[in-house]
Amino acid sequence: MKAYTTKEKIQHFLISNAVPIIFLVMSAIAIPLSGFSATYLVQEMLIRLARNSFLVLSLIIPIVAGMGLNFGMVLGAMAGQIGLILVSDWAVVGMRGLLLAALIATPISVGLGYICGAVLNRAKGREMVTSYILGFFVNGIYQLTVLYAFGKLIPIANTELVLSRGYGIRNAINLAGMRHGLDYLIPLKIGNLNVPLGTYLTIALFCLFIVWFRRTKLGQDMRAIGQDMGVAGAAGIPVEKTRIIAIIISTVLACYGQIIFLQNIGTMNTYNSHDQAGMFAIAALLIGGATVSKATIPNVFVGVILFHLMFVVSPMAGKQLMGQAQIGEYFRVFVSYGIIAISLALHAWKRQKDRERARRSLRGEA
Amino acid sequence: MNEKLKAFIEEAGWPRVIIGLFLLSLFVAAPFVRVRVDASISDTLVRFGMNGILVLAMVPMIQSGCGLNFGLPLGIIAGLLGAVTSIQLNLTGVLGFGAALGIAIPLAVVFGIAYGLLLNRVKGDEMMIATYVGFSSVAFMCMMWLMLPYTSPNMIWGYGGSGLRTTISVEGYWLHILSDFLSIQIGPYLYIPTGMFLFFGLMCFLMWAFLHTKTGTAMTAVGSNPEFARASGIDVNRMRVISVVLSTVLAAIGIIVYQQSFGFIQLYMGPFYMAFPAVAAILLGGASVHKASMLNVVIGTLLFQGILTMTPSVINSLLQTDMSEVIRIVVSNGMILYALTRKVQVKR
Numbered sequence: 001m002k003a004y005t006t007k008e009k010i011q012h013f014l015i016s017n018a019v020p021i022i023f024l025v026m027s028a029i030a031i032p033l034s035g036f037s038a039t040y041l042v043q044e045m046l047i048r049l050a051r052n053s054f055l056v057l058s059l060i061i062p063i064v065a066g067m068g069l070n071f072g073m074v075l076g077a078m079a080g081q082i083g084l085i086l087v088s089d090w091a092v093v094g095m096r097g098l099l100l101a102a103l104i105a106t107p108i109s110v111g112l113g114y115i116c117g118a119v120l121n122r123a124k125g126r127e128m129v130t131s132y133i134l135g136f137f138v139n140g141i142y143q144l145t146v147l148y149a150f151g152k153l154i155p156i157a158n159t160e161l162v163l164s165r166g167y168g169i170r171n172a173i174n175l176a177g178m179r180h181g182l183d184y185l186i187p188l189k190i191g192n193l194n195v196p197l198g199t200y201l202t203i204a205l206f207c208l209f210i211v212w213f214r215r216t217k218l219g220q221d222m223r224a225i226g227q228d229m230g231v232a233g234a235a236g237i238p239v240e241k242t243r244i245i246a247i248i249i250s251t252v253l254a255c256y257g258q259i260i261f262l263q264n265i266g267t268m269n270t271y272n273s274h275d276q277a278g279m280f281a282i283a284a285l286l287i288g289g290a291t292v293s294k295a296t297i298p299n300v301f302v303g304v305i306l307f308h309l310m311f312v313v314s315p316m317a318g319k320q321l322m323g324q325a326q327i328g329e330y331f332r333v334f335v336s337y338g339i340i341a342i343s344l345a346l347h348a349w350k351r352q353k354d355r356e357r358a359r360r361s362l363r364g365e366a
Numbered sequence: 367m368n369e370k371l372k373a374f375i376e377e378a379g380w381p382r383v384i385i386g387l388f389l390l391s392l393f394v395a396a397p398f399v400r401v402r403v404d405a406s407i408s409d410t411l412v413r414f415g416m417n418g419i420l421v422l423a424m425v426p427m428i429q430s431g432c433g434l435n436f437g438l439p440l441g442i443i444a445g446l447l448g449a450v451t452s453i454q455l456n457l458t459g460v461l462g463f464g465a466a467l468g469i470a471i472p473l474a475v476v477f478g479i480a481y482g483l484l485l486n487r488v489k490g491d492e493m494m495i496a497t498y499v500g501f502s503s504v505a506f507m508c509m510m511w512l513m514l515p516y517t518s519p520n521m522i523w524g525y526g527g528s529g530l531r532t533t534i535s536v537e538g539y540w541l542h543i544l545s546d547f548l549s550i551q552i553g554p555y556l557y558i559p560t561g562m563f564l565f566f567g568l569m570c571f572l573m574w575a576f577l578h579t580k581t582g583t584a585m586t587a588v589g590s591n592p593e594f595a596r597a598s599g600i601d602v603n604r605m606r607v608i609s610v611v612l613s614t615v616l617a618a619i620g621i622i623v624y625q626q627s628f629g630f631i632q633l634y635m636g637p638f639y640m641a642f643p644a645v646a647a648i649l650l651g652g653a654s655v656h657k658a659s660m661l662n663v664v665i666g667t668l669l670f671q672g673i674l675t676m677t678p679s680v681i682n683s684l685l686q687t688d689m690s691e692v693i694r695i696v697v698s699n700g701m702i703l704y705a706l707t708r709k710v711q712v713k714r
Contacts, residue, residue: 122707129436129493130706136642137703140695147692324529327509334505341498348488348495 019343020289023306027313034316041312043193048308049301050183050199051264055257055281056288056300057206058250063295064214065246066226069282072116072131072247076254077274078142079109083255084178084262085150085169085270089158093177095185098263101178105255112138113251117244124229128292128344135278146270169270179266199260206253207297222246226293257281283307283336286343293347310335381704382652385669385697392676399683405555406676413671415545415562416627417647419569419620420640421667423613424648428658429577430609431589432485434649434702437496438641439504440481441617444474446507449622449631450530453539454518463540463626470618478614482607497641504638511633534631545627562627569616570660576612585609589656646670646698649705673697 014021031041055073062070083105087097116134123130150156151167163170185198213219221242224232233239258277262268285295288303311332318328375383396403420438427435448470457465481499485492512529516522521534535541547561576582587595588605596602621640625631648658651666678690 119703119707125490126493126706128491129497130703132494132497133699133702133706136695137699140692140699143692143695144689148689322513324512327512330505330508330512334502334509337498337502337505341495341502344491344495344498345484345488348491351491352487352489 017289019287019339020302020306023287023310027306027309030310030313030317033320034313035320036313036316039192041309044312045305045308046193046195047264048312049304050196050203051261052281052284052304052308053203053300054199054206054260055254055277056285056304057203057210057297058253058257059281059285060210060295060297060300061213061222061253062246062250063290063293064219064226065222065243066229066293067120067243067246068128068292069285070131070247070250070254071128071278071282072113072120072134073250073254073257073281074135074274074278075112075116075138076109076251076256077258077277078138079105079112079251080255080258081262081268081270081274082108082142082146084175084259084268085146085156085161085173088173088175088177089156089161091158091177094181097178098181098259101259102256105259106252109252109255110248113248114244116251117247120247121240121243139275142274143271171270173268173270175262175266175268178263181263182260183264196264199264202260210297218242218245279336279340280307283339286339291343291347307336378652379704379708381701382650382669385650385673385701389669389672389676392673392680395684396676396680399680401679401683402555404553406679408555408557409675410668410672412545412557412559412562412627413675414667415559415566416624417620417644417671418566418663418667419616419623420644421647421651422566422569422573422660422663423616423620424644424653425573425577425658425660425663426585426609426612426616428648428653428656429589430585430606431592431656432606432609433493433496433655434645434705435496435610435613435617436493436641436645437481437500437503438613438617438644439500439637440477441474441614442621442637442640443503443507444477444614445470445618445621445625446631446633446637447473448618449536449625450516450521450534450633453521453534453536453631454516456518458539460540460543463543463622466540466622467619470622471615474615474618475611478611479607481614482610485610486603486606500641501638504635508634530633532632532634532636534633536625536629536631540626541629543626544623559627562623565623569619570663573616574660581605581608642698642702643670643674643694646701649701653705654708655705670698 055077058073058076059070062068080101083101083103086104087101090100092100116131119134120127120130147168150169151162156162156167156169161169161173180196182198182202183196184194186201188195188197214223221232221237224235224237225239225242229239254277258274261277262273284303284307285299286303287307288299288301290296290299290303314332314335315325315328318331319325322328378386393403393406396406420442423438423441424435427433445466448466448468451469452462452466455462455465484499485496488495514530516530520538521530523529523531542559544561544565545559548564549560550558552558577586584595584600585605585608587598588600588602592602595605621637647666647670648662649666650670651658651662651664653659653662653666674690674694677693678688681689681693
């Protein structure tokens, strides 16, 4: 084992953390430009950390199982929204409402997760694009359900939820009764800052779950499958079944994540909320330094903070810099998509290089 | 008879048969719910002509093994730049249309080369990366549309005096320049945009002819078996770049043809999801992730656009609700999903 010099260590650190570092530099430039106060930004980050972390965490397990970024997490988000719609119709409020919503949404998301896993087993090697399209497909079915079945086949009593034509759910649902139900379950105030302690505790609990889960038999099986599906299969691990379980876990967690997300925001965009959930979560995870094949818990938190820092700051920075807030607005859309494109491309490129190197080493010195 | 039917269904695939029957039933049902069949056919034909070339743009990349070109928006952007610049130069009629093409094509070639070089580095993951290349280029251009120094009063926002509008009319420039060429009007409702069909036919023919040249054959060989192609001395990467450039150029041409019929240039988030209908259409036409023909393009576009035209009118009159959007989402993504999951099965 060769000892590394300090310079090499620094180099290695810089290369392996290139994406977060670039973002850090960008935020460092944009924050003074935007003119936001530190208190405002800290409060904003505290809220957004609570709001988004759970959704981002739900992506980890499929990555461990070698299935890439689970773009199918929107399936879970949709299940969560169906739960919330029903609960707001029954006018159950506060923490009880949230628990009930989660209870209703769990079987739906297990079912959807099973379907997603089964579909992905038929598309090995192209899980990401398939789960992405599956998200769109199920979105169609979700719209069919919410727009036509709700109020017709599934009775909705509360007229405030229903479109004026008598069935179908309205575009925006006010979750005022459940707003911050989990966030401020245990009230805590430090100075002027509101700390959403309840949500933080849930997230911490869940991080422990992931750490524990990785050590279980199932978690180890998943890692083995993530390394090499063929070898894992030969070693007697039920590959397809384990992959389905990984996706089911991810979907169910995404469902809870979406419920947490929406209780923080307080209003639900019936037909858009879930779409954004997937994209923002994936962008945040990648910005935190995760790749398609490797993601850790610190990646999640670093990613959420950096992504949302930029998210908050860029419209104002754009306004100061270009005189148009709209440019900053488009800039952050560009960055979210661009960062996914670059991370995916870098990962695929690296994999291709590895494969070539492996082939060359077999061929021997030419 | 039963055997034949079975073989046919096997050949065409269940989704195609179901959607074909669905479309047929829509046309049969149309007169009963007081939807004019001739007007519907006319609409279908116009949309077929509008979208045909965008669907055709899928063919080269599928043939060369680069998969479905979800990065179509990149080519569309080249087309938009051409169209906007042509209006800025105040060129009208055939000259304006020609200028739009003349500006868009070289741009598309440049974009295509860069895009192709990128895709060569990510073999096996093309589709996902292509999707995001498309998305991020659209988002990048959103900023550009605001900042590029276009000044034509027909295009920029009225109040700010800078930045392009979200939709720009091509009326007075080159509206229907292709569609109205030799167009046929039968009765008050049936309109056939002959010129657009001729242009689409020409493009299909050129594509078909290209695939039968030496380069085209080499490209197909790369798609069918890259190792074999490499062993026979074909430069795999070069063939792939050529296919990507072709696809991008066709997308640029396609969007300009689309605009001259539609009447508007849609900027900003307009091109964002434009790849998906095109992908769905070619798959509906019987193409797989690895193989596509001109016939797939024509059948697929007709079926897909037929569904898009017929569902709003017929289903709406039937059920008194607008389900067309949902049906569009389910059909197009279901089709893509079917193609993505089917291929592996065949291979094994």
